[in-house]
Amino acid sequence: MPYELLCSLQFALYGGCWALAAWLIPEERPALLHWAANGLLQTLAGLVAMQALAQNQLPPVPCLMAALLGAGLSVRGIDCFLHGQARFDRTGLLLGLPALATLAALDIALPAGPERMRWQGLAYTVGMASLLLLYGWHCWPALRRHQGRVVAIVVLAPQWVTGLAAVLSLWPRLTMDAEHMALMREGSRLPGAIASLVTAGVFNLSYLVLLMARLLGRLREHARTDHVTGVLNRRAIEDALQAAWERHRRKGTALAVVVLDVDHFKQINDRFGHTAGDAVLAGVGACLQQQIRPYDHLGRWGGEEFLLVLHDQLGDSAVRTCERLRTALSQATAALPGGPVTASLGLALAQAGDESAMALVQRADAAMYRAKGAGRNRVCSDDVPAVLAA
Numbered sequence: 001m002p003y004e005l006l007c008s009l010q011f012a013l014y015g016g017c018w019a020l021a022a023w024l025i026p027e028e029r030p031a032l033l034h035w036a037a038n039g040l041l042q043t044l045a046g047l048v049a050m051q052a053l054a055q056n057q058l059p060p061v062p063c064l065m066a067a068l069l070g071a072g073l074s075v076r077g078i079d080c081f082l083h084g085q086a087r088f089d090r091t092g093l094l095l096g097l098p099a100l101a102t103l104a105a106l107d108i109a110l111p112a113g114p115e116r117m118r119w120q121g122l123a124y125t126v127g128m129a130s131l132l133l134l135y136g137w138h139c140w141p142a143l144r145r146h147q148g149r150v151v152a153i154v155v156l157a158p159q160w161v162t163g164l165a166a167v168l169s170l171w172p173r174l175t176m177d178a179e180h181m182a183l184m185r186e187g188s189r190l191p192g193a194i195a196s197l198v199t200a201g202v203f204n205l206s207y208l209v210l211l212m213a214r215l216l217g218r219l220r221e222h223a224r225t226d227h228v229t230g231v232l233n234r235r236a237i238e239d240a241l242q243a244a245w246e247r248h249r250r251k252g253t254a255l256a257v258v259v260l261d262v263d264h265f266k267q268i269n270d271r272f273g274h275t276a277g278d279a280v281l282a283g284v285g286a287c288l289q290q291q292i293r294p295y296d297h298l299g300r301w302g303g304e305e306f307l308l309v310l311h312d313q314l315g316d317s318a319v320r321t322c323e324r325l326r327t328a329l330s331q332a333t334a335a336l337p338g339g340p341v342t343a344s345l346g347l348a349l350a351q352a353g354d355e356s357a358m359a360l361v362q363r364a365d366a367a368m369y370r371a372k373g374a375g376r377n378r379v380c381s382d383d384v385p386a387v388l389a390a
């Protein structure tokens with residue numbers, strides 16, 4: 001079997017898999033379709049190249065153009081992946097179009113023969129190298145920001161290595177004599193075919209890593225998020241609490257826990273319906289999330305009850321935070337059904353006698369019930385009664 005046929009089959013397989021993935025994962029369709037299109041173009045280019053090489057000819061210009069276009073689409077797929085849509089992207093055009101135009105111009109300007117092959121081969125290699133190196137470099141900052149340094153390196157390293165190899169192949173191509181260029185025997189095509197098989201495999205596997213990293217991240221996010229309020233769910237806030245507790249025990253840092261319960265929530269459900277109740281809970285979650293610092297944690301403890309884990313907060317600053325949350329909540333929910341919504345808050349500060357994180361939560365819960373008993377819409381705490389009284 002000619003080597004080029006093997007390469008084409010491999011590209012067809014990748015293209016088909018990406019097309020199937022585009023159908024199965026609509027959220028990532030723009031990127032996946034780009035990678036599928038690359039597979040298709042490379043397959044066609046490979047098949048045409050195979051025919052030309054069988055007649056001791058170099059691949060014709062449309063074939064080189066298809067391969068270049070495919071490489072451009074493949075990198076542009078990363079851009080779509082990062083931005084969630086296909087957007088106008090000047091960089092790819094600026095890098096790809098000159099190479100395509102040069103290939104076409106050489107076809108017209110030079111007579112068929114070894115010199116034309118040489119210069120077209122050079123234009124193709126320069127185009128491919130710049131697409132892989134510069135376009136890849138263009139994607140680096142966003143890729144690193146979205147997926148982290150390791151995934152960015154895994155995805156872009158194969159492109160840079162291939163681009164660099166293309167640059168290094170420029171000199172031998174420039175100096176190769178006509179006789180050598182015309183010698184396209186089966187044996188001399190094996191290294192090229194192996195390089196193509198390996199690079200295509202590495203490229204496509206690196207895209208698969210990218211896709212898996214995103215899908216896994218999304219799954220992890222779903223597993224940690226309460227879908228009604230958008231804040232951490234019970235399991236995730238328990239984990240955050242435990243981690244904060246261990247840090248407190250190890251380093252002796254201050255730790256405050258707040259149990260916040262929405263007042264008369266049943267009445268909102270009864271008057272406006274369960275869906276409106278859900279919207280109010282979502283509004284409460286969003287408001288609280290906005291009020292806390294990025295390294296504090298907020299989760300839904302159950303029903304209309306939320307738990308907050310506040311790091312490094314001593315008595316008076318924790319009380320100030322609770323008061324700020326209480327005030328912000330009634331302001332932010334003024335326009336919601338049954339608004340303004342108020343809440344009762346129980347605050348507990350980690351102390352030497354506490355045996356576990358749950359003991360802390362129990363004290364905060366008890367304080368919250370005292371706030372309910374005292375008329376609701378207030379903050380209570382056994383740990384800072386003097387500050388609260390003031």
Ligand SMILES: Nc1nc2c(ncn2[C@@H]2O[C@H](COP(=O)(O)OP(=O)(O)OP(=O)(O)O)[C@@H](O)[C@H]2O)c(=O)[nH]1
Pocket residue numbers: 228261262263264265266267269273274275276277278281302303304372376
């Ligand atoms: N819409 C909605 N309601 C919920 C959800 N989870 C719990 N609830 C409702 O929350 C209400 C809680 O009512 P209660 O425990 O009596 O508390 P309350 O009416 O807020 O009264 P106080 O806490 O004493 O101020 C119940 O009607 C639950 O059905 C939810 O996810 N969505």
